[in-house]
Amino acid sequence: xxxxxVVLSVVVLLLAVLVAGLLRSHADILKALHELGVGxxxxxxxxxxxxxxxxxxxxxxxxxPFTMGPPLPGERNSTSAPTIAGVAPSGDAVAVNxxxxxxxxxLAFLSSGCATCAxxxxxxxxxxxxxxxxHTRLVVVTKGPEMELPAEIAPHVRSGLSVVMSTDAxxxxxxxxxxxxxxxxxxxxxxxxEGVANHFRQVVELVRRAEVDSRAFGIESKGRAFSxxxxxxxxxxxxxxxxxxxxxxxxxxxxYPSSLADVxxxxxxxxxxxxxRYAPDGQRAPSPPxxxxxxxxxxxxxxxxxxxxxxxxPATVTAWDIKAG
Amino acid sequence: xxxxxxxxxxxxxxxxxxxxxxxxxSIGTEVSRPVAHFATFALxxxxxxxxxxxxxxMGASDIFAALFEYGPESLGRQLFSRQGLPRSLAPTDFRPYxxxxxxxxQSGTQWFFTESGRPFTxxxxxxxxxxxxxxxxxxxxxIGHLTISPPAQPSGLASAPLTTSTGAPWN
Numbered sequence: 001x002x003x004x005x006v007v008l009s010v011v012v013l014l015l016a017v018l019v020a021g022l023l024r025s026h027a028d029i030l031k032a033l034h035e036l037g038v039g040x041x042x043x044x045x046x047x048x049x050x051x052x053x054x055x056x057x058x059x060x061x062x063x064x065p066f067t068m069g070p071p072l073p074g075e076r077n078s079t080s081a082p083t084i085a086g087v088a089p090s091g092d093a094v095a096v097n098x099x100x101x102x103x104x105x106x107l108a109f110l111s112s113g114c115a116t117c118a119x120x121x122x123x124x125x126x127x128x129x130x131x132x133x134x135h136t137r138l139v140v141v142t143k144g145p146e147m148e149l150p151a152e153i154a155p156h157v158r159s160g161l162s163v164v165m166s167t168d169a170x171x172x173x174x175x176x177x178x179x180x181x182x183x184x185x186x187x188x189x190x191x192x193x194e195g196v197a198n199h200f201r202q203v204v205e206l207v208r209r210a211e212v213d214s215r216a217f218g219i220e221s222k223g224r225a226f227s228x229x230x231x232x233x234x235x236x237x238x239x240x241x242x243x244x245x246x247x248x249x250x251x252x253x254x255x256y257p258s259s260l261a262d263v264x265x266x267x268x269x270x271x272x273x274x275x276x277r278y279a280p281d282g283q284r285a286p287s288p289p290x291x292x293x294x295x296x297x298x299x300x301x302x303x304x305x306x307x308x309x310x311x312x313x314p315a316t317v318t319a320w321d322i323k324a325g
Numbered sequence: 326x327x328x329x330x331x332x333x334x335x336x337x338x339x340x341x342x343x344x345x346x347x348x349x350x351s352i353g354t355e356v357s358r359p360v361a362h363f364a365t366f367a368l369x370x371x372x373x374x375x376x377x378x379x380x381x382x383m384g385a386s387d388i389f390a391a392l393f394e395y396g397p398e399s400l401g402r403q404l405f406s407r408q409g410l411p412r413s414l415a416p417t418d419f420r421p422y423x424x425x426x427x428x429x430x431q432s433g434t435q436w437f438f439t440e441s442g443r444p445f446t447x448x449x450x451x452x453x454x455x456x457x458x459x460x461x462x463x464x465x466x467x468i469g470h471l472t473i474s475p476p477a478q479p480s481g482l483a484s485a486p487l488t489t490s491t492g493a494p495w496n
Contacts (some may be wrong), residue, residue, distance in 0.1 A: 082327075083327040083338065083343065084327075085327035085328065085329065085338070087331070088345075088347070090347070091331065092331055092332075092345060092346060092347035092348070093329040093330055093331035093332075093336075093344075093345060093346040093347070094329070094344075094345045094347075095327045095329050095338055095342075095343045095344050095345070096343050097338075097341060097342060097343035097365075097367075099341075100341055100365070102366075102367035105367075137367055159370070159371070160370045160371065161370065162370055186367075
C-alpha cells in the first residue's frame with residue numbers, strides 16, 4: 001500500500017513538472033509574440049520586476065508585415081480597372097484604356113498552354129459568332145513576353161482581335177489563372193463582373209446578366225457610394241455619413257432588422273414586398289414626405305411593437321436601404 | 326501611368342488615353358515606318374494611319390492624335406525643316422478645315438518636323454472645335470512627354486570595319 005502511494009506520488013510529481021514545463025514554454029511563446037507586436041491577451045512582463053508595455057506600445061512595438069499576395073497600389077481597389085499596357089505579339093506597343101474607352105470591355109485572360117484556353121482561342125477566330133452584346137469590346141490579355149512566347153500567341157491572333165501581352169495587367173487585375181474573364185463598365189470605370197468559364201457561351205450569358213444588373217443597379221444607387229466608385233472602408237464611411245445624415249446613429253434598432261416589418265414598417269407584415277417603383281423617366285420614385293426631420297425622427301421614441309422593438313417610420317431610410325445601394 | 330515604348334518612340338499616357346505604336350506589314354519592296362496612335366476613346370483594331378475608321382467614332386470631348394514617320398529621303402526637305410516635335414499647342418492652332426476627313430464639328434492641326442534625325446508629322450483631331458480650349462491642354466499633356474530616339478543603326482553597320490579592304494588577301 002505504501003509502495004503504491006509512493007509510486008502515485010512520483011507520477012503526480014512528474015506530471016506536475018511536465019505541466020509546469022508546458023506552461024513555461026507557452027509563456028515564452030506568448031512573450032516572444034508580444035515582443036514582435038503580434039501577441040494576444042495581456043501584455044507580458046519583462047525582467048520580472050516591472051511591467052513592460054512593450055508589446056502594446058505602438059512606439060516600441062515591432063511591425064510584422066502580413067500580406068497575402070502582392071499588395072495593390074494605394075489608389076486601386078478590388079473594382080478599379082487600370083489601363084492595360086503591354087506589347088502585341090508582333091512587338092508593337094499597345095495600351096487599352098478600359099475605363100471610359102468603351103461602354104463595356106470584356107478582358108479575356110488567356111495563355112497559350114492551357115487546354116481550356118484553346119476553345120476560346122478557337123472561338124475568337126469567328127468574332128461575328130461570339131454573340132456578345134453590342135458595344136462590347138473584347139480584349140485578350142496574355143502574360144508578357146518574359147513569360148509567354150510571342151511566336152506561340154501570334155498564330156491565334158486573327159485580324160480584328162485585340163491581343164495585349166502584359167504580365168502587369170495580370171497582377172493589376174489579380175488574375176488567379178487562365179482562363180479568366182473580367183467585365184469592365186467604361187462609364188463608371190469599374191469592374192462589374194469577373195470569373196472563369198469553360199465555354200464562351202457561358203461568358204456571353206454572364207456578360208448579359210452583368211450588363212442588366214449594372215444598369216438596374218446604376219439607376220437604383222444613383223448618387224450613392226456605390227455609383228461613386230467607392231469600395232471597402234471608403235464605402236463604409238460614406239454609408240455611415242449617409243446614415244447619420246438620415247438620423248440613424250450607432251445602435252439604432254433599424255440597423256438590426258429581425259423581420260420584414262423592421263425594414264419596411266408594420267404594414268409589410270404578412271404582405272408581399274413590393275418591388276422598387278420607378279418614375280416614367282427611369283428614376284426611382286421619390287419617397288413620400290417625411291413627417292419630421294431626420295434627427296427628430298431618430299430621437300423621438302417610437303411605439304414598440306409586440307416584440308418590444310421600436311418601429312421605424314415608414315419613410316425612414318434604413319440600413320438595408322442604403323447597404324443595398 | 327501607362328507608358329508605350331516601341332520603335333524608338335516613348336509615350337507616357339495621361340489618364341484617359343490609350344494608344345499603340347506599330348508598323349504595318351510591308352508589301353513588296355515597301356518599307357513600313359512607325360506610326361503611333363493615341364485616343365481618349367476605344368480605338369478600333371484597324372485604323373488608318375491618319376485616323377480613318379476612328380475619327381468617325383469620336384465624341385465631342387474626344388481627342389485623336391497620330392504620329393507618323395516618313396522615310397530618310399524626307400530629311401532636309403523644306404517641309405520637315407522645323408526641328409523638334411511641337412510640345413505645346415494653342416487653341417488657335419486648330420482649324421475645322423485642317424482635317425484629313427472633314428467631319429462636322431471636329432477640328433484639327435498638323436505639323437511636320439524633324440526630331441532626332443527622323444522626319445515626322447503630328448496630326449491631332451479634336452472632337453469639337455467649340456471645346457478646343459478645354460481639349461488642347463489634354464493634347465499638350467500628351468505630346469509634352471513624348472520622346473523620340475535617334476534612328477536605330479542597321480545591325481550590319483554597327484560591326485562594319487572603319488576602313489575598307491584595299492584588295493590585299495585576308496589573313
